[in-house]
Amino acid sequence: MPLRHILASATALVLCLATPVLAADHAVEIRNMSFSVPALEVAVGDTVTFTNSDAAPHTATAEDGSFDTGRLTKGQSATVTITGAGTFDYFCTFHPMMKATIVAR
Structure with a gap:
């Protein structure tokens, strides 16, 4: 394989690896x-926005304490970032x- 093809392939690989992944x-x-999505699959770094459409106040509170939206009244939203798998x-x-x-994966 000619050197220019090897260099082009190596450059393409570096560019692919250097491209940031957007959350x-x-x-x-x-x-x-109820929560509209009972089971949600996300990537680490993604955000989840919870919006309360009920008249009653609600929270979205992780059992392990990793996130908590706090009290959301009707029309309020809160966004949490998933920081680990x-x-x-x-x-x-x-x-x-x-x-x-x-x-989260």
């Missing part, structure tokens, strides 16, 4: 006393029967 934003609506079960502190899961 995604995921939306979870809280309505009818794993499975994160979360619930509403006002209504503990409301549960969902985020899986």
Whole structure:
């Protein structure tokens, strides 16, 4: 293989490895006393925006304490960033029967 082809391939590889990966934003609506996405798969570094569409206040609180939106009243939103890999079960502190899961890879 000619040297120029090897150099071109090496340059292309370096450019691919140097390209930043952009984080995604995921939306979870809280309505009818439930989280709209019961199981959400995300990448580490992604954000999740929780929006309360119910009249009652709600939270999205991770069981392991890794995130907590705080109290959200109707129309309010809060965004959390997923900083590590794993499975994160979360619930509403006002209504503990409301549960969902985020899986981060």
